Amino acid sequence: xxxxxxxxxxxxxxxxxxxxxxxxxxxxxxxxxxxxxxxxxxxxxxxxxxxxxxxxxxxxxxxxxxxxxxxxxxxxxxxxxxxxxxxxxxxxxxxxxxxxxxxxxxxxxxxxxxxxxxxxxxxxxxxxxxxxxxxxxxxxxxxxxxxxxxxxxxxxxxxxxxxxxxxxxxxxxxxxxxxxxxxxxxxxxxxxxxxxxxxxxxxxxxxxxxxxxxxxxxxxxxxxxxxxxxxxxxxxxxxx
Amino acid sequence: xxxxxxxxxxxxxxxxxxxxxxxxxxxxxxxxxxxxxxxxxxxxxxxxxxxxxxxxxxxxxxxxxxxxxxxxxxxxxxxxxxxxxxxxxxxxxxxxxxxxxxxxxxxxxxxxxxxxxxxxxxxxxxxxxxxxxxxxxxxxxxxxxxxxxxxxxxxxxxxxxxxxxxxxxxxxxxxxxxxxxxxxxxxxxxxxxxxxxxxxxxxxxxxxxxxxxxxxxxxxxxxxxxxxxxxxxxxxxxxxxxxxxxxxxxxxxxxxxxxxxxxxxxxxxxxxxxxxxxxxxxxxxxxxxxxxxxxxxxxxxxxxxxxxxxxxxxxxxxxxxxxxxxxxxxxxxxxxxxxxxxxxxxxxxxxxxxxxxxxxxxxxxx
Numbered sequence: 292x293x294x295x296x297x298x299x300x301x302x303x304x305x306x307x308x309x310x311x312x313x314x315x316x317x318x319x320x321x322x323x324x325x326x327x328x329x330x331x332x333x334x335x336x337x338x339x340x341x342x343x344x345x346x347x348x349x350x351x352x353x354x355x356x357x358x359x360x361x362x363x364x365x366x367x368x369x370x371x372x373x374x375x376x377x378x379x380x381x382x383x384x385x386x387x388x389x390x391x392x393x394x395x396x397x398x399x400x401x402x403x404x405x406x407x408x409x410x411x412x413x414x415x416x417x418x419x420x421x422x423x424x425x426x427x428x429x430x431x432x433x434x435x436x437x438x439x440x441x442x443x444x445x446x447x448x449x450x451x452x453x454x455x456x457x458x459x460x461x462x463x464x465x466x467x468x469x470x471x472x473x474x475x476x477x478x479x480x481x482x483x484x485x486x487x488x489x490x491x492x493x494x495x496x497x498x499x500x501x502x503x504x505x506x507x508x509x510x511x512x513x514x515x516x517x518x519x520x521x522x523x524x525x526x527x528x529x530x531x
Numbered sequence: 532x533x534x535x536x537x538x539x540x541x542x543x544x545x546x547x548x549x550x551x552x553x554x555x556x557x558x559x560x561x562x563x564x565x566x567x568x569x570x571x572x573x574x575x576x577x578x579x580x581x582x583x584x585x586x587x588x589x590x591x592x593x594x595x596x597x598x599x600x601x602x603x604x605x606x607x608x609x610x611x612x613x614x615x616x617x618x619x620x621x622x623x624x625x626x627x628x629x630x631x632x633x634x635x636x637x638x639x640x641x642x643x644x645x646x647x648x649x650x651x652x653x654x655x656x657x658x659x660x661x662x663x664x665x666x667x668x669x670x671x672x673x674x675x676x677x678x679x680x681x682x683x684x685x686x687x688x689x690x691x692x693x694x695x696x697x698x699x700x701x702x703x704x705x706x707x708x709x710x711x712x713x714x715x716x717x718x719x720x721x722x723x724x725x726x727x728x729x730x731x732x733x734x735x736x737x738x739x740x741x742x743x744x745x746x747x748x749x750x751x752x753x754x755x756x757x758x759x760x761x762x763x764x765x766x767x768x769x770x771x772x773x774x775x776x777x778x779x780x781x782x783x784x785x786x787x788x789x790x791x792x793x794x795x796x797x798x799x800x801x802x803x804x805x806x807x808x809x810x811x812x813x814x815x816x817x818x819x820x821x822x823x824x825x826x827x828x829x830x831x832x833x834x835x836x837x838x839x840x841x842x843x844x845x846x847x848x849x850x851x852x853x854x855x856x857x858x859x860x861x862x863x864x865x866x867x868x869x870x871x872x873x874x875x876x877x878x879x880x881x882x883x884x885x886x887x888x889x890x891x892x893x894x895x896x897x
Contacts, residue, residue, distance in 0.1 A: 342739050346896050360897045365741045376736030380544050392536035393740040437736075 295320045295445055295476035296341060301350035303336055303499075310336050311499045313350070318478055318492075323471050325490030326480040327523065333499040334480040335373055338449045341478070342370050354445060366394060369443035373450050375430040379423040383414055383433050386422060387440055394441035408436035411466050413459060427454040435463065439470075446470065446477045452486065464489055484520045495523055502526045533742045537750025538757070544724070545758060551720055555758060559712035559766045563705065567774045570701040577641040580609065580618040587655075588621075591648040597641070605629050616641050693862045694777065702777045706785075706856035707828045707849075709766055713759055713789045714796045714849060715821055719813075721755040722800030726813050729804065738895040748887045752797050759793030760786065779863030785856065788869065791876040792852040798883030799848075805890045828853030851875045 296318035303311040311333045318324040326334050339345040341352055343360030352359040355367060377386050387408060391401040409415045412432035422430065431454050438446060446467075452460045464486075467477055471491075479490065487493050487507065494504035503510060503526040510522045545552060580602035581589060592599050602609050605618040610631055616638065617630040628645055632638040694702060728734040737747060763786050770776040778785070803820060807813040827833075827844040830853075836844060844850045855872035858864040 343897075344735060344739060344895055360895060362741045362743070362897055365739060368739075370736075370739040372732055372736055372739075374732045376732035378540065378544065378733060379731070380547050381540070385540070385543055389536055389540045390740065392539075393533055393737070393742050395532055395741075 293320050294318065295355060296324075296478060297353040298337075298341070299350050299352070301337070301340060301347045301352060303333075303340060303345065304348050309499060311340075311347075314499075314501055316494060316501065316504070318476055320476050321471060321474050322491040323467060323477045323479060323489070325487050325493035326478065326496055327482065327484070327487045327493055327519075328480075328496030329482055332496045334496055335449055337496070338447055338478070338480060342368060342447055366441065367444045369438035369441070369446045369448075371434050371438035371446075371448045371451055373453075375434045377422045377430060377433055377437070380421065382419050382421050383409070383425070383429075383436075384418040386433060387418075387436060390437050391440050396441060404440050404442065408439045411439065412436045413462070428456060428459065431455050432459065432463075444475060446475060448477065448479045450480055450482070452481065452483070484518070484523065487519045495526055533746040534750045534753060537747065538754040541724070541750070541754030542757075545720075545754075555716045555720060555762050556765055559709075559716070559762070560769050562712070563708060563766070563770055563774060566704070566708065567701055567776070570704070571699060575637075577616040577637060577644075578614060579641065579645070580605070580613060580615045582618065582620040584619060584621050588648060588652045591652055592619075592645070595644045595648060597644060617645070619645055693779075698777070703857060703861055704830065705770055705774075705776045706860035707825075707830060707853040709763075709770060709785070709860075710789055710792050710852045710856045711825055711828060711849060712766060713763055714792050714824065714852065716762065717755060717759045717793045718796040718800040718821060719817075720758075720800075721751060721797045722804045722807075722813050722816075723810055724755070725751060725801040726804040726807055726810065730809070735894050738891070744891040744895065745888045747891065748798075748801070748884055751801055752794060752884070755797050756790065756793055759797070760790055763789035763793070776860075778860050780859035780865065784859045784866060784869065787866075788852060788855045788859065788873065788876075791873050791880070792848065794880040795848045795852075795876055795883065798880050798887060802883050802887050802890065805887075805893075823847065824849035829857055848876055848879045 294317045296316070298314050298316040301311055301314045302309065314337060326337065328334050336345060340347050341354070341359065343352075343365070346360070354361075354364055357364050378389070381389070384405060387405045388401060391404060396404060405418075406415070409418050412435050414429060414432055414436065417425065417429060422433065425433065431451070435448070435451055438448065452463060455463065467479070471477060479486070481487065490507065492504065492506050493510070494501045496502070503513070503522070505513065507519060510519065510526075511517060514522045514525050516522060516525065576596050576598050578598045578600065579592060580600050581592070582602055582605060589599050600613060600615065602613065602615075602618060605620045605627070609615070610618060610629065615631065617628055620627045620629075626649060628642065630638045630642060689696070691698070725734070728737070734747075738744070767778070767782060767785050767789075771778045771782075799820065803816050804813060807816070824847050827847040828849040833841060833844060833850075851872040855869040855876075858869050858872075
């Protein structure tokens with residue numbers, strides 16, 4: 292299986308502060324890859340480097356065999372930021388339509404994709420409402436719909452399920468599996484351990500370094516424990 | 532295509548934001564109307580108390596629109612009590628004028644009128660003395676013909692290159708104001724709009740799509756530029772048709788100037804938004820970047836400025852905008868005269884636009 296995301300020796304410093312230290316990571320095509328770590332561990336910085344919004348101090352990132360940053364590449368990436376970046380004075384539908392036209396979707400395709408993405412995140416009936424009247428969870432779901440709008444090959448989702456109720460979280464994960472089966476590559480960050488279980492493979496991040504990586508089963512076996520939470524604590528402890 | 536999407540979005544947002552729309556379209560009309568009535572207000576005739584003045588002088592004073600009252604003494608109490616602007620006291624050759632001076636301008640003009648009246652009166656006396664003297668000479672030497680022609684005051688006919696005798700300060704001021712409103716409101720609204728995109732993260736999100744950096748800047752320029760055109764048309768139409776402000780030159784030249792000004796304001800607004808972290812910080816740019824522009828827009832004459840102030844004036848976009856607008860609206864000059872002003876404004880806009888496109892590199896390197 293080919294690799295969709297290859298991170299090679301990436302380090303990032305803001306001024307004197309080192310946020311990422313020599314990260315090496317490979318995400319294979321068609322897998323769900325989880326980046327697990329506490330807040331402030333550098334997950335979001337890593338995600339921004341992958342999308343091309345930050346440039347690494349050292350090292351490089353390749354997506355679909357193309358070095359980041361690259362404008363054409365952005366057409367093939369669906370990105371969902373940690374903060375809901377939505378236009379609150381527009382309706383949900385107008386938000387989706389705006390991003391759809393930035394991805395240069397044709398009119399009929401726009402309508403189709405908007406309907407599909409809205410249905411996926413359960414927002415079809417709320418599409419005509421202004422985003423400022425949405426709840427936190429609805430905004431999160433709309434952000435996810437925006438990330439899917441152009442039918443991208445790679446999905447990069449920064450804490451996609453924060454503020455979403457358990458039922459919807461389950462349905463979103465079900466959909467992520469469905470997207471995976473369509474052959475899409477998905478990179479997810481989370482700080483919730485039970486979501487880590489759902490990933491094909493995952494990497495644990497702490498203080499800008501990857502402390503351990505592998506499939507959930509491998510990790511548990513490696514450390515001889517049954518819960519990933521303990522793996523995290525143990526791996527982190529070894530590091531200290 | 533991306534630009535069109537940006538413009539469409541800005542239209543959606545603006546049309547939904549009724550207050551911002553009203554600020555842009557209605558607020559200038561309100562201010563113009565107020566200023567129009569304030570500046571066109573009638574001047575009040577000054578009230579002057581007089582002591583020991585002869586009747587001829589009093590008549591002369593009355594002729595120059597001064598309300599004259601006889602007073603017994605010159606004191607602060609009388610001045611205030613009778614609500615006078617000044618008291619004129621004459622003791623032989625000694626003339627003293629006490630002015631209230633609560634409004635320096637009015638006091639100055641009263642002082643000038645009084646001086647003129649006294650001088651005229653003196654001149655008349657001089658003339659009478661002179662003719663009396665001539666008469667005396669004539670009677671003593673009847674054989675010598677002495678002729679003296681009466682000097683007649685020359686008739687002065689005044690003609691005006693620009694405007695006419697009814698031209699008010701407001702006629703010269705209004706073109707500048709029309710331009711300034713466009714500049715100010717476009718600056719504020721576009722700057723805050725892009726600032727909001729920065730703070731809510733949508734700008735970052737935008738740059739995670741394949742949109743070109745320059746398309747974002749052009750989208751903003753075009754989207755808000757169209758509102759600036761509408762604003763200009765409303766403001767100028769209102770000023771000319773309703774307030775009856777002088778518009779000698781072409782209406783469309785005014786629109787062109789204002790559009791160019793709007794372009795500068797837009798690009799400056801979105802550029803400065805990069806240095807603000809909140810709406811309030813954006814407002815903080817107003818006293819620094821906007822208010823000084825008014826002073827250099829032609830309200831104060833450029834020629835009377837100190838050298839270094841003139842250099843400063845030439846760094847202000849409103850200096851060129853104001854001068855072009857006065858040229859067209861008041862002086863009725865054509866496109867060839869304002870071409871240089873327009874080119875300088877476009878130069879400003881170009882520099883700001885390039886800086887904007889570069890500044891967006893902060894979010895995405897390509």
